[in-house]
Amino acid sequence: MIHAKIKEAIQIYSEELTQLRRQLHSEPEVSWEEFKTTQFVCEYLDKLGISYRKTEPTGVIAEIQGGKLGKTVALRGDMDALQVEELNKDLPYASKEEGKMHACGHDAHTAMLMIAAKALNEIKEELPGNVRLLFQPAEEVAEGAKALVKQGAMEGVDNVFGIHIWSQMPANKVACSPGPSFASADLFRVTFKGRGGHGAMPHACIDAAVVASSFVMNVQTVVSRTIDAQQPAVLTIGKMVVGTRFNIIAENAVIEGTVRCFHPETRDHIETQLQHYADQVAAIYGATAKVEYTRGTQAVINEEYSAKLVQKVAVESFGSDAIYNEKPTMGGEDFSEYLVQAPGSFALVGSGNPEKDTEWAHHHGKFNIDEDALATGAELYAQYAWAYLNE
Template sequence: MKELKKLIQKYKEEMIDFRRDLHQHPELQFEEFRTTEKVAETLDKIGIPYRKTEPTGIIAELVGGQPGKTVALRADMDALPVQELNDGISYKSLEEGKMHACGHDAHTAMLLTAAKALKEVQSEIKGTVRFIFQPSEENAQGAKAMVAQGAVEGVDDVFGIHIWSQMLSGTVSCVVGSSFASADIFSIDFKGRGGHGAMPDACVDAAMIASSFVMNVQSVVSRETNPLDPVVVTVGKMDVGTRFNVIAENARLEGTVRCFSIETRDRVEKALKRYAAQTAAMYGGTASVEYNYGTVPVINDEEDALFAQKIIKENFGEAALIQEPPTTGGEDFSYFTENTPGCFALVGCGNPEKDTQWAHHHGRFNVDEDAMEIGAELYAQYAFEYLNK
């Protein structure tokens, strides 16, 4: 719809200003109280009814001029405990040790701008657009909380976007099938028998047990999973021992597992527990494993992804559509699509000329704000075209 393109352009400067305000005032998981209020204030001004969710977040609805289906659009709002290193920008974070290092400030501003544009063509919409402003994506709890509070009740389709610095500005991707991996967390406590560092024969060295596990656990990936089914097992933290001349009695490891199928996830979980128990037993110690499920994989519905690709080509040109490979990063958008069709798109924001090519979660991360215009329009066009097709 050409009118939507014009409306997004009309609100572009407001969108950038809103994003910069959020960027200066980042809020962590389930602490997005100011952000929630700022979104609510704008929705009040444009006349879109909403309800707040607990403890933070907003679900708003725009009922079109004609009856029809319901499509949901989702944006996340939370920041990260990262120190911002972008000293040369006027809107640098004012909160020590906190910043929007993943683009959620841009997502919120883009969705709010799409809401403004859709409000102006409300009479032409056949159905209902639901706007989900979600908290706490970074710890994979927000989407579950929103779903529990009715975010997708009565929804026929759901669409989400992530700004992506690994793609050049002006490009968009919405692949069929796997997009983001599951993201689980595990911790392992190994127990040995401590003692004097000069008398190892009287001890069971927990450091030896933990080290052996770390060195051998990658065999779970190379020998116990299908080589055509990507899996990542990472031990990111190791806490062992108390002093240079004391044999460690305890060792604690923490790590993550990423994959694209629930069957593979289950197989890796069982293998990790087996490796831990048998490695500990080999040295005379014991192991206790805690495996916590994070996000499930984001698997784009084929019909929806192809529909999104059509919209991308029609509105931004054939060259704008690219096929970004699946990432083993996690995204709790997956909880919205467990029982509802939907898809998730990536909007490129990497631009070396504007220094916005830095990785997500880095202290130098930033967004090419021209890319936000594409994101806002894609939100709006997807909703309008889905309901009116």
């Protein structure tokens, strides 16, 4: 199932892989600003002789044409950084951009996919099909995958595979189970309108602060009292803006939050209940409510065949002890947009190592990875493509 030349190539290029990742890490670009990163990838593909096209405004779709007829498998690596200040100032490859850093591992994903492309390109005449390479922008704002799909990324693709470096897992472990992996991630805004007035005369007002506070306290029962306890869901209020001055009764209050779950029925139910709770709470106090619900990423549901193929590849490449049972996360991932177009799976590759201080949470200013995991990810990309095309 695995190709010996791929394994050998990944090992030979492991130092280059680390250098690619470090260069990307030192020059982070946030969502929709990945112009230098896009050019960096294109120049690398030029050296390899791999055909590609840039997507708008950033991103790259490339393709390795196999020497034999067959299916097309897509491999996705995201490229964007975050607006997070790097706290690892002592690293020789620390971010050079103030207030920006690769705090989620996308620099690793890009580098791993670049080296996987190099290894696959060297055996392209043996490939019974094609490998499409998706260097995706703007994952952090959940827009990049949709943009690439609209620009033809999944046309003619039979299967799609992605990887995420995961600091909560031991380095070099691989997790990919059939079923839910990442939750859907939606946003909502609730605006309450009361009647403002003097802080000394509350009887003449409708206090939006009281209305909003009541909503915050009561809306959690949507999850705890209206959803089956065996259907995981999270409803988080992350922001509340109310009032303008200490002695003025607030007329307006705005609440923003997020909803995470795995099942469409649960998602629909929570959206309906948010409107119901907002209307009823507002009515109690004589206020009004407006609810805006925006559906973000869908849940990442690994197709059974693809997930089991990942497991088989991981066992043959790295040994049976490489498989790790990681529970589904309530985090969101726009890789789900590709799974709407074709079956596939999304794997986690562990990068946590206490001895190297790489167990910090994703999106934290001290986030870093055990770079030994880079070779694991690059080989998993390439070996999966080989295995799928030969199935």
